[in-house]
Amino acid sequence: MSWHDLAAAAPETLLVLAACAVLIQDAWAAGGALEAVRQSTAATWLALAGVCAAAAAALWLPSSPATPAFAGMYVRDGITRLADLTALGTAGAGVLLADPYVRRTRLPVGEYYALVLLSTTGAMLMAASRNLIVLFVGLEVLSLPLYVLAALARRSTRSQEAGLKYLLLGAFATAFFVYGVALVYGAAGTLDLGALAGAPASPLLGGGLALLTIGLGFEAAMVPFHGWAPDVYEGAPLPAVAFMSVAAKIGAFAGLIRVFPEAFAHLAPTWSPMMQALAIATMVLGNLAALGQTNVKRLLAYSSIAHAGYMLIGVAAGGAAGTGAVLFYLAVYAAMNLGAFGVLLLLDRRGVEADRVDDLAGLAARAPWAAWTLALCAVSLAGLPPAGGFIAKLYLFRAALGAGQTGLAVIGVLTSVVSVFYYMRLAYAPFAGDVPSDVAVRRSAMTGAALVLATAGVLVYGILPGSLTAAVQQAAAFLK
Amino acid sequence: MSVPAAYYLSLSALLFTLGAAGVLVRRSALIVFMSVELMLNAVNLTLVTFARLRGAVDGQVLVFFVLVVAAAEVVVGLAIIVDVFRSRETVDIDDADLLRG
Amino acid sequence: MSSWALSALIAIPVAGAIAAGATGPRRPAAARAVALAAALTALGLAAWVWITFRPGESALQFEERLAWIPAAGIGYHLGVDGLSVSLTALVTLLVPVAIAASTDQVLERARGFVVTVLLLEAGLLGTFLAQDLVLFYVFWEAMLIPMYFLIALWGGPARRGAAIKFLLYTMAGSVLMLLAIVAVYLQGGRVLGTPTFDLPALLGRPLGWTPAAEALLFGAFAVAFAIKMPVWPLHTWLPDAYAEAPPVVTVLLAGLMAKAGAYGLLRFCLPLFPDAVRAWGPLFAALAVVGVLYGGAVAWAQADMRRLLAYGSLSHMGFILLGIFALNVEAVQGSVVQMINHGVSTGALFVLAGILIARTGRARTDAYGGVAAAAPALAAVTLIAVASSLALPGTNGFVGEFLILLGAFQTRPVYAALATFGIVAAAAYLLAFVGRVFHGPLRSELRAFPDLRPREFAVLAPLVAMILWVGFVPGPLLDRSEATVRALLRATAASTPAPGTAIHARRPGMVP
């Protein structure tokens, strides 16, 4: 290890340091209390500072040309940079959104933020990995904190159930993933993604890739590895869901990009049909199952499944266009999904989460900006202009058509029409109906700040997406 | 290496399947967890076999990380299971069906 | 050449929406006033554009071009030509009419209403002004959202179903168009070297489609536009939406949004896919004729005046479609004028329906009777609007439908002959409407039915003026579009040779 290595991995390093700092500060502040009621927001600020420092590092570190580090285990290139920034934005918003909730419901503050930061580190590691071992370790650093976060609301049996399901199924999927890594290793004799780039096709390698896909697909909530998502989303604490819904996707898709379009670009004709099939199944199931949902968290869970399907279109298309589209989509998805969850976090139904669609009724009269934000995010999630979701989908479909995958694109657009149905229910609800008597609006500066950030993201990506487009294009340009 | 690699690999595959079957059929969260451990061990055997086959130590390194991950997962998982047990007095995963639909 | 007018035109409603939104929830009158002022400002600017527009040029005028997403070949490119200049003016005319009419008809959440209407106006204007495929699509879809909310929040009892049906139906069509847009872009990249979504750039060279590809892409575009117009049998969102939306919103829906469909056919389908247009023209002409007659027949059987007018609208849009696919100058000119006419006359009819419904709360025609005795001025204005809808000479409707049928008769005499029976159908259902509502003995509960109020008259006066003005002096309108239509039809008549398919026989220039 050299300074060069540490410098290249500065964002991750800074995040880990921040996580440790948060833990220490928390232990210091809590003293011996088991469940301290925190008035101080010191941990929040500490975590935010860590995120900002890491983001600054990710911004300023050179990413072009690609900088390898840690003996070729790690690379800092355009993909890393974009994934890092998206993940850090998610972490920042996740921290901001969580603050009032975590303190209100007496979740362990220090642990919460530390887990968020560590999970983000995992996602970033996956994006930077040049070796399947790093990918595996990154995946675990990403997902293990998420299991804990899901189960963190220990007073709630639902949260416990969510944690249990997530962990057991996650471990199950991990086994497949490692098996996949093992088979790839057996087939090619190396774990280095760079060296794998020339590996000849063989059934063993294919089987390895297949099982690898299961592990990553689980995190991304692809059908049929999606079973955990609705249940975990519903049961886990709301801010944790907001964070995990994005962070897991970033890690999973960064991993998919590193493995498939990048390392195994030469085998695209063989894995692309598999990805297409998965994309179709994922889009269809996610969107259809969301149609009748009345629970917003579950609805957004199916929505996140559907979005995994859309991003898979980009993976299946591969190449610079597909990869760039996925990166763009991840950024937009982070903004719009966090925005949608953020509005839910403003509501409180007698001390529990107000997660029914009906709970949103009349919100426009009480908190017009929140209503507008939710409407905007729903519009964006539905892929309608002028929000970022539209441009993001445009790039995906362009990639698909460019790769000749017309059928995939057609199913993509048709399912996104289906999605309009339930997203519009979400957008419509705040503007109609009477305010439910038991739902209160809990305003908070931090939540507000997160919502402003998300809204700005959705609008900027939708109306002035030029710079991000250029960035993803440059990041993915080295892929053919 | 007088035993053909395929033997080890086949044993591994069978053990993996056994583990997967355990996840599917058992209702006790603890045993489901053990089944997952069984699967991870099966994978480890494959890794070690390939490492030997390739004469490269990378496979064994990965086994090390799998061990670490397994340990961490067990710690977290058992904590959750204990938590669940405390509130429900059972570790039957079929009782964990509040969340569905 | 002013390079800001069109952007300003789009920006004014947006700014107006923001300003109206800032008036606070408890002063609806202020919000209305601000919105009306913004809409009138836009009208003034559009009128200036319309007047200073140079007829006789087919090229874009008031063009604005900025890099928007250069990395993806997407530009911010606005411009007006003969197709869009009058439609733009129509948008800015009908929106203040709707806002003013809403004063008496939309009483709840007035601020939200006018804000949404202004956002819709921005979307509509953008749709007609955009010269970049993606920019067009952005506006095209963006206008759906305000419209969805206008129906879903201010509509009748079944508003939510109608709103979502409208939204999903229109989107289902337009997303396939999005794919087609991307396909055009990719093909353009192959042919032109640099991929771009810029429409004039894409029209600069034949894109060299294979016939199958061209037919598919044409279909994707055409279905999107056909749903919007709507074209039989893709129309079933229309009666629900028209009937459930507040009548002033239906003014915008029928008067403006439907035009976007016809405009899209002219703007995109004709020049981009000339071969397919010619090959599939008979099908669309046939659908147009079916729409004309079917819409008329179903309208006749309706008891709800909004549904009656809705199906009547379907019938009228059939004429426009027939004119477009007649593919000669007079018919297409007729369609272009008829788009304006239909906007004005259907707009007026829905404003009138709104006035009726606002007074009694009843939409069924059999709830009325003899209203002409109580409200002679209302009856007179209705009669003028009906006359326009009947295409009586001297009203604007005649100019459009006469040119359409005359032109269509030259290329597709059988279709034109059948469609001409649509004017009988129009007489049947519109006079039935007039008869049931205005004629007969005055119902006792309608004795106190108030006649047109000055404000309502002020709302309707510009529409009535338009009806008569275009009826007698259609020249300025026709002149503005003539050169563009000629150029468009030249482009459509020219075949695009597909490379490598030299054996592919070229069809004759005009399909009889």
Added chain:
Amino acid sequence: MDVVLFGITAICALAGGAGVILSRRPVHSVLGLLVVLLSLAVDYLLLDAQFIAAAQVIIYAGAIVVLFVFIIMLLAAHSGEHAGIGAFTGPAAVPVVVAMCVLLAAGLLALVTRPVPAPSGGGAGSGPVPPEFGTIQDVGRALFGRYLLPFEAASLILLVGMIGAVALGRRLGRETTRT
């Protein structure tokens, strides 16, 4: 000789695996798991992976299995009966599960029993390996050399495990509410 040893371990491992998933009592399952772990440790030695074999015995058999036993004892103190083998929601599910497992095994076996593709240089790899292969020095060099990054990152995994155990394990102030 090796083949015999392998055969014994394989039989033990499969029996142990079956024990894990078929035992009525969790303790028996743990014992089955232990049998598997030890059998595999022997196989690791056969495959020249001394370090891994040792780690297997120490970490798995020593720590993880003990943890399982611990938890079983903890829970058993509260509850006499334990969840056994459960069918899926319907009786028809059993053959389905069996079929799925057979298919999975068949698929995996189909993959691994084919000849392994040759890596660049070297035959099918059953040849001798250097004497230090798989020793603690060998693995250690790799871990602290090329694999330093994942090694460091693994510490994060353990940190998360720690945080999780602390956050989920500590006592709550009030009773859990079922929501």
Added chain:
Amino acid sequence: MTAAVVLIPLLPLAGWAVLGAWGGRWPARVVGTVACATVIAAFGAAVAVLRGLAAMPPESRLVTVDVYRWIAAGPVVIPFRLLADPLSAAMALVVAGVGALIHVYSAGYMAGDRGFARYFAYLNLFMAAMLLLVLAGNLAVMFIGWEGVGLCSYLLIAFWFERPAAARAGVKAFIVTRLGDVGFLLGIFAVFGVFGTLDFTTITREAAQRLALGAAVPTAIALLLFLGAVGKSAQLPLYVWLPDAMEGPTPVSALIHAATMVTAGVYMIVRLHAVYLRAPLALDVVAVTGAVTAIFAAAAALVESDLKRVLAYSTISQLGYMFLAVGVAAWSAGMFHLTTHAFFKALLFLAAGAVMHALGGETDMRRMGGGLGRRLPRTAAAFAIGALALAGVPPLAGFFSKEQILGETFASGHAALWAVGLLTAGVTAFYITRAHVLTFGPAAAPRGDAGAVPHDPPGIMLWPTAALAALTVAGGAIGTLEIQGPLGRWLRPVVDAGVAQPVPGTASASAAAMGTAYWLPLAAGLAVSVAGLILGWLVYARGTVRGAAPALGTLLARRFYVEAFYDAAVVSPVRTIAAWSAVFDRRVIDRAVTGVADGLGRGGAALRRLQSGYLRHYAAFVLVGAILILAYWIWRP
């Protein structure tokens, strides 16, 4: 001259605009004055135009006025063109003259009506439209007038819109004539297709070159345009609206449904005679239609008990005469009868109006009589003059024009048509005698409610009636019995313009060579008319002949079941189709769409049931996915 031409339609139009905007607030006197003044002024302008034309040499009696460029789209260039030539000037004079008289009459008839201003606004608008129709320089401008008069007809029939029957009749009139207009429009389109223009002078000039004699195209054009005429002029089979149109105020019936609008079809054919001359078959169709309509309507009038409806059927019948005339290419004879008919039929209607005025709106002849003739002597006299003119008794105007038509028909060799015409003349004389006797005669049912004692109308109504009576008496002079009478000579520059060479078998050719054949039809016609009169007198006044075949009576009373046939064969099926289409729209087309949505929703619900909450199921999904993916890689195509 140019200004006068423009002023003719413009003056009533201005009247409409002024009355429509402010009439409601003005006293009736001012309204009536304004309305009458505009029409009288228009009449003055028409006189000026006529004099101006007369001052020109006959060949150059043609003034076109392009007011402005109206429609221009591609090859379609349509100026707003007015055309003053002998034909249009004469017609304008008739229209404006009769119109002026009826306007004056109306001021008295409609006095006290709530809608007085509205009535005159409509009436002025009608005059404007009718005069525009007459003076139009091309088919499109003519169509403005054509539809304009249709609209006004609708508005005026339904003038008393609170009466459901009136409202229905208005709609019926509009829709039935619109049906004919479809043909008219298609004819216009076809004309444009052939000529590239709609200009009348061009059409007349180029018809011989562009239309092959007897070919399909000219025949089709002629028949399509004739369809418009059939609707407008209430010929078989589209006559059904006219009897119902009697729901309108009686002056309206006189003006629109007797004197002017309904003759537009005849005028149009004369205007486009050049086209018709290229289509002999179409001409025959016109003639036959006219003849059949004439006898049919006359028969229907025999049994009608409503005075106005008798006159309506009579109008239909007389219009049939006119079509018979133009059908045998006796253009000026047609125009002559058009003119005299305008006089005497307007007279009859005004007299009928006076009766209704006196009886409080009663139109049923069975409830009239009772010495009404004694109480309304002037009215009875006026009606009698009109009736005699209609019956074709010399020296009244009707005699000359009718004999001219019959003579021309005979001369053209259409013996059968002549016979039908002759028979019609007899029936006409019979039914109008019946009407007069029943209305004014002594033998009548007693009136139940003796209101005010019936009396002749006031002067403002009498004077126009008297003027029309005078025209009816003297009007024959403009045509005389000769086809080459004054009117014939006046129209010659127009009607000869379309004749490239003499067409064998048409009246124009044979007109010169009449000789002995001339007197036979004249004598026959006169005899039949007189016979009809006498028979009618015997039957109804003296009661000598009673109980003619009752079956025929029923058949006649039911108008040969034409209306019933329309109801059964056209109206009901269309209504059914419309109703079924509406159902089809909801149940099939819409259901197909909502069905997709429902299917998706059900699919979603099914998929959500997969989300059972059981962890093992989710693990099974993973496993199934794994198996499928592995299978793909093992048996990858």
